Amino acid sequence: MKIKNICCIGAGYVGGPTMAVIAQKCPKVKVTVVDINEQRIQFWNDPDVNKIPIYEPGLAEIVKEVRGRNLFFSTDVEKAIDESDMIFISVNTPTKTYGIGKGMAADLKWIELCARQIAEVSKSDKIVIEKSTLPVRTAAALKDILDSTGNGVKFQILSNPEFLAEGTAVEDLRNPDRVLVGGDIETEEGREAMDALVDIYASWVPREKILTTNVWSSELSKLTANAFLAQRVSSINAISELCEKTEADVNEVAKAVGMDSRVGPKFLKASVGFGGSCFQKDILNLVYIARSFNLKEVADYWEQVIIMNNHQKRRFAANMVRAMHNTVADKKIVILGWAFKKDTNDTRESAAIYVADYLLNEQAKIIVYDPKVTEEQIYSDLDYLGSRSGNANRQAVTVVNDPVQACEEAHAVAVLTEWDEFKNLNWKMVYDKMLKPAFLFDGRRLLKKENIEGFNFYSLGSVN
Numbered sequence: 001m002k003i004k005n006i007c008c009i010g011a012g013y014v015g016g017p018t019m020a021v022i023a024q025k026c027p028k029v030k031v032t033v034v035d036i037n038e039q040r041i042q043f044w045n046d047p048d049v050n051k052i053p054i055y056e057p058g059l060a061e062i063v064k065e066v067r068g069r070n071l072f073f074s075t076d077v078e079k080a081i082d083e084s085d086m087i088f089i090s091v092n093t094p095t096k097t098y099g100i101g102k103g104m105a106a107d108l109k110w111i112e113l114c115a116r117q118i119a120e121v122s123k124s125d126k127i128v129i130e131k132s133t134l135p136v137r138t139a140a141a142l143k144d145i146l147d148s149t150g151n152g153v154k155f156q157i158l159s160n161p162e163f164l165a166e167g168t169a170v171e172d173l174r175n176p177d178r179v180l181v182g183g184d185i186e187t188e189e190g191r192e193a194m195d196a197l198v199d200i201y202a203s204w205v206p207r208e209k210i211l212t213t214n215v216w217s218s219e220l221s222k223l224t225a226n227a228f229l230a231q232r233v234s235s236i237n238a239i240s241e242l243c244e245k246t247e248a249d250v251n252e253v254a255k256a257v258g259m260d261s262r263v264g265p266k267f268l269k270a271s272v273g274f275g276g277s278c279f280q281k282d283i284l285n286l287v288y289i290a291r292s293f294n295l296k297e298v299a300d301y302w303e304q305v306i307i308m309n310n311h312q313k314r315r316f317a318a319n320m321v322r323a324m325h326n327t328v329a330d331k332k333i334v335i336l337g338w339a340f341k342k343d344t345n346d347t348r349e350s351a352a353i354y355v356a357d358y359l360l361n362e363q364a365k366i367i368v369y370d371p372k373v374t375e376e377q378i379y380s381d382l383d384y385l386g387s388r389s390g391n392a393n394r395q396a397v398t399v400v401n402d403p404v405q406a407c408e409e410a411h412a413v414a415v416l417t418e419w420d421e422f423k424n425l426n427w428k429m430v431y432d433k434m435l436k437p438a439f440l441f442d443g444r445r446l447l448k449k450e451n452i453e454g455f456n457f458y459s460l461g462s463v464n
C-alpha cells in the first residue's frame with residue numbers, strides 16, 4: 001500500500017510540527033493539516049513564516065521550505081478527509097471538566113466527533129491513526145463508530161503516539177529514540193496498514209527504531225512513558241525539599257544518582273514543578289483507568305506523582321512569602337518566564353500560573369516577562385483558574401517586554417522558566433533598580449551565586 005495523501009486533523013503543537021517533518025521527509029506525499037480553528041489556520045498560512053502559531057526552534061524554516069509544495073493548511077476538513085488514504089487524529093484530549101471522571105478522565109468528545117466526521121465523509125478505505133494520547137482501548141470505540149457507517153468503506157485503526165517534547169519537537173521528530181506503531185497484528189489488513197505507516201517513517205528513521213505492537217500496548221506505552229518521566233521529576237523534587245533542610249544540594253545529589261547507568265542522568269532537574277499539556281493529564285488518565293478496574297494501590301501510587309508536583313508549586317510560592325517577612329501584600333514581584341519550559345510559547349499547566357495565583361491571593365502586584373508568551377495568553381491562563389472575578393487579574397498583573405526595566409522598585413524577582421537569556425541578564429543592573437533587600441528566587445536552579453551579588457538569594461533544593 002503506497003500512501004499518497006495524508007490528512008491530519010488538529011493543527012496544534014503535535015499535528016503541526018509532526019506533519020511539517022513528514023512533508024519534508026516524504027516529498028512525494030501530499031500532507032494536509034486541517035483544523036476547525038480558522039484563526040489558527042490563517043496563522044499557519046501567513047506569508048510571514050515567523051507568524052505561524054507555534055514557536056518551535058527550526059519549525060518556521062521547515063514550513064517555509066515545504067508549505068505550498070506538499071504541506072497545506074486548511075479549514076476544509078471534509079475535503080481533506082475525502083482525498084486522503086491516511087488520517088492522523090491529532091486533536092486535543094484535555095482532562096474532563098464535567099460529568100463522570102471530571103478532573104481525571106480524558107475528554108474524548110473531540111476524538112469521537114472526528115471519528116463520526118471521518119465515517120460520514122469517507123468514500124474509500126482509509127487508515128485512521130490515533131496521534132493524540134488516549135486512554136487504553138479508545139481504538140475500540142473509534143472502530144465501533146467507523147465500522148457502523150454501513151457504506152462499505154473499510155477502516156484500519158492504528159495507534160502512533162507522539163513522543164516529541166515541546167521546545168525540541170523538530171529535533172525529536174527528526175531523530176526519535178523510537179517510533180511506535182500499534183495495530184491489528186492478527187489480520188493481514190492490519191499488518192498492511194502498519195507497514196504503510198512504518199514505510200512513511202522509514203523514509204528517515206532507521207527501521208530498528210520503529211517498533212510495532214498491538215494497539216493496546218501502544219496506547220498504554222504512551223501513558224506509561226509520560227508517567228515515568230513525570231515521576232522522575234517528582235522524585236527529584238521531593239528530594240529538593242529534603243535538601244533545603246539538610247544542607248545537601250539537589251544538583252549534587254542528582255548528579256551522583258544519575259551517574260549510575262541504571263538510573264541515567266536525564267530528567268533529574270529539580271524545578272518549581274512540571275507543567276505542559278501531557279504529564280498531569282496523562283497521569284490523571286492512568287489513575288482513572290486504574291481506579292476503574294479497582295486497582296487502588298496502582299492508582300494511589302501514580303497519583304502521588306501529581307500530589308508531589310502540586311505541593312512543589314505551592315511550597316515554592318509559600319517559601320517566597322515566608323522569606324519576604326511573611327507578607328507580600330502590595331509588594332511588586334517580577335516573574336521571569338511564563339512558559340512551562342524554555343523554547344516554547346506553550347503555557348498549559350505551567351508552574352508560573354499557579355505561583356502567580358498564590359501570590360495574587362496574598363495581594364502581591366505581579367509583573368510578568370516572557371520572551372514568547374503573549375499578554376492575552378497570560379491573562380487568559382489566570383482567568384481560567386477562576387480565582388478572581390472581573391478585571392482583577394488585569395489590575396494586579398502587568399505584562400512587560402523588558403525584563404530589566406520591569407525590576408524598577410521591585411521587592412522580588414522569581415525565575416520560573418529556564419530561558420537561556422535569564423542566565424545572562426544584567427543582574428547587576430537588576431539589583432541596582434530593585435528595592436533593598438532585593439529578593440531573588442530561582443525556581444529552575446538557573447543562576448550561579450557568583451553572578452548575582454547582593455541579592456537575598458533562594459535557590460530551590462539547597463540552603464542558600
Ligand code: UDX
Pocket residue numbers: 009010011012013014015034035036037040090091092093110111113114131132133134277278
Ligand atoms: C496533542 C494531543 O492531541 C494530545 O492528546 C496530547 O496529549 C498532546 O498533544 P496538542 O497538539 O498539544 O495536543 O493540542 P492543541 O495544540 O490544542 O491542538 C489541537 C488542535 O485540534 C487545535 O488547534 C483544535 O482547534 C483542533 N481541533 C480540535 C480540531 O481541529 N477539531 C476538533 O474537533 C477539535
Ligand code: UDX
Pocket residue numbers: 162163164165166167226229233266267268269270271272273274275276277278279340341
Ligand atoms: C512530554 C514528554 O517528554 C514527551 O515525550 C511527550 O510526547 C509529551 O510530554 P513536554 O511536556 O513537551 O514533553 O516537555 P518535557 O521536556 O517532558 O517537560 C515537561 C515538564 O517537566 C516541563 O515543565 C519541564 O520544565 C519539567 N522538567 C523536565 C523538570 O522540571 N525537570 C526535568 O528534569 C525535566
